[in-house]
Amino acid sequence: MRDLSGGATIWLTGLPSAGKTTLAHALAKRLADAGYDRIEVLDGDVAREHLTKGLGFSREDRSENVRRIGWVASLLARNGVVVLASVISPYRDDRDAVRQMHEGRFVEVHVATPVEVCATRDVKGLYAKQRAGEITGLTGVDDPYEPPLHPEAVVHTHEQSIDESVEQVWRALS
């Protein structure tokens, strides 16, 4: 049994369409199957409705967005919840600030799908819009993404099945 019963945050960072949310929900299922009953998926897009409405995509607003989700994750985690946070979180210092907020376990997972693969998946049509000139500031294309230097796991979703990615993170938790 992994020592997550005291709560933990598993923070999935990566480009749009990297597969963060899919992996978060698959991990939530894996945790439920293993007997955990306090699991919460915090999705960056969902949080933008409830937590960070009004924030845009400037450096400063992205930072506030990430730190705000991080604060909520830390509240949940310190109350015994295993949080799966699926947030682009492009800047290293914001992710590090979120790690610092956590009294307990914090596991950073880089969902390191290459931008070419993400642009092909393009779940929300953002890459197409950027190419068409309809939007700018797309992380990994014309906006920065700073990969984690020392993440607890790096997942290559384009080279393995979702089950394999889940097992890889699972092993990193032990």
Place this chain on the structure above:
Amino acid sequence: MRDLSGGATIWLTGLPSAGKTTLAHALAKRLADAGYDRIEVLDGDVAREHLTKGLGFSREDRSENVRRIGWVASLLARNGVVVLASVISPYRDDRDAVRQMHEGRFVEVHVATPVEVCATRDVKGLYAKQRAGEITGLTGVDDPYEPPLHPEAVVHTHEQSIDESVEQVWRALS
């Protein structure tokens, strides 16, 4: 034993300096003494740092502030936490929206200290500032406060000790 083990939100609403935060912390202690180990105080002022920075005191911003704290409370409560939320939350429809977000137990407590008493306590000097013309939009003075119509408890902090107020809410939980 009160049936709060599945999580709950105890929402303390009232004017500035009504005694909401004091009561929240006293209730947290009472819960801890009774054996609860997942307790979180969500204070409106603290939340303004972490959750709602940038929001002001317009009708719209107050509404967003209350609903955002309410959403976080609901996440915690559905994961088994007993949340003590200490938030002015002046508008009835915002508080009702927060109640609706909760799948489980939601207990609305009106900390009904009269404005004259609050203005004398004036913990943060807001009433003095309003009198001096330095601020406007002070809830209960020159900004609306809509008392709950059907709260689970109404606490008169100016007529009883803090221990008595705690016991009163405690009884309302049973």
